[in-house]
């Protein structure tokens with residue numbers, strides 16, 4: 001594996017405490033002839049205050065890695081930690097609580113409840129957990145994503161970009177240890193997508209959040225502090241401070257190698 005340090009050196013966050021990690025992570029689906037090694041020995045750490053993009057061709061294991069590290073899916077062997085909590089040691093109830101209290105999610109489909117207002121959607125995970133929102137934090141997050149004038153609208157009265165802003169605010173509302181975003185701009189036009197990526201980046205820069213984003217899009221990866229490249233369930237490359245152009249070049253290299261192998 002080559003680690004590209006980029007023209008400006010290592011990310012300042014690169015030596016911070018670890019927010020989440022995976023060690024020698026394996027995930028196999030099916031058995032016999034149908035056996036698929038979706039993850040084949042992945043070692044990775046996501047540091048606090050760092051924005052990581054996970055990239056790779058279709059079927060390379062990006063979603064599987066995200067789901068295993070976020071406690072949404074089980075793994076075959078290896079270890080996953082959120083902070084110092086080892087996920088393999090938790091029962092289902094403890095895992096549910098960990099996801100609710102310590103992890104924020106943003107999905108491609110916004111997954112908002114249509115009968116609730118924007119504000120009610122944003123605070124729903126806190127309501128379910130029986131926690132009072134930290135009002136100052138909430139106001140800050142809502143202002144950051146530019147929703148202050150839309151809080152009493154229902155999702156059907158909002159544009160796609162505004163709905164995804166609600167989803168980003170919901171992910172940040174509980175001050176999670178880490179936010180996982182799975183193709184968060186996949187359903188948006190390029191302008192709305194750029195806004196959402198800007199908010200995710202701001203949440204890292206201004207709020208010290210840790211964000212892990214799965215994406216196919218080199219432009220989206222250009223917002224991250226580093227891009228990690230998966231192929232066949234393994235990490236094959238990493239780029240610090242990626243730009244869209246450098247990510248695109250790297251992806252072309254992979255495609256060329258795949259053709260010549």
Ligand SMILES: Nc1ncnc2c1ncn2[C@@H]1O[C@H](COP(=O)(O)OP(=O)(O)OP(=O)(O)O)[C@@H](O)[C@H]1O
Nearest residue numbers: 029030036038056057058059060061062063064065
């Ligand atoms: N539930 C499942 N049962 C069997 N195989 C699966 C299942 N989910 C994923 N796989 C397989 O595991 C491998 C990794 O899939 P994964 O969805 O993680 O890839 P990905 O990189 O996220 O792909 P994409 O970019 O297309 O979303 C693929 O070969 C896929 O077919």
